[in-house]
Amino acid sequence: MLSKKMEKALNDQVVAETFSAYLYWSMSAYFEELNLKGFASWMRVQVQEEMTHAAKFFDYIVERGGRVKLGAIEAPTTDWANPLACFKAVLKHEVKVTGLINKLVKLAREENDNASEFCLQWFVTEQVEEESSADAVIKQLELVEGAPQGLFMIDRELGQRVFTPPAGEADA
Numbered sequence: 001m002l003s004k005k006m007e008k009a010l011n012d013q014v015v016a017e018t019f020s021a022y023l024y025w026s027m028s029a030y031f032e033e034l035n036l037k038g039f040a041s042w043m044r045v046q047v048q049e050e051m052t053h054a055a056k057f058f059d060y061i062v063e064r065g066g067r068v069k070l071g072a073i074e075a076p077t078t079d080w081a082n083p084l085a086c087f088k089a090v091l092k093h094e095v096k097v098t099g100l101i102n103k104l105v106k107l108a109r110e111e112n113d114n115a116s117e118f119c120l121q122w123f124v125t126e127q128v129e130e131e132s133s134a135d136a137v138i139k140q141l142e143l144v145e146g147a148p149q150g151l152f153m154i155d156r157e158l159g160q161r162v163f164t165p166p167a168g169e170a171d172a
Helices: 004-033 037-063 083-110 114-143 148-158
Strands: none
Touching: 004 037, 004 083, 037 083, 037 114, 037 148, 083 114, 114 148
């Protein structure tokens, strides 16, 4: 059974993960407007990942006998100076989410909630991948600054990304 404090914190994380999806959807729209279909597609995969994260938290709350209470989702930013600025915003956001996950781990330890701490380890690992993925695109964009043909090559590469549900969740 979840403590009320942990239940509230996990509910807040459902909202945070849903906001992340909303933010990436906004970024996808930005890239669509620029006719960078690969970048837009990459962001849509992010939307799916973030909604999967929200669902994992949602399901965990239910599984532990808690009550899911969905909160309001704020409007995301809709404009960025350029693709590099947009991906820098992605990295900044993922670092923020990593901080939120780390706070949840700390709370689980304080509450002596081993089950929640174990569940959260998946998210800790996932955040390492999320930050690394955004940083890799930033580094590519920095390499091609001032060379639009490089931007189109990156666009083509990013368009190859497909959503892969986490192991054991393909049938969920």
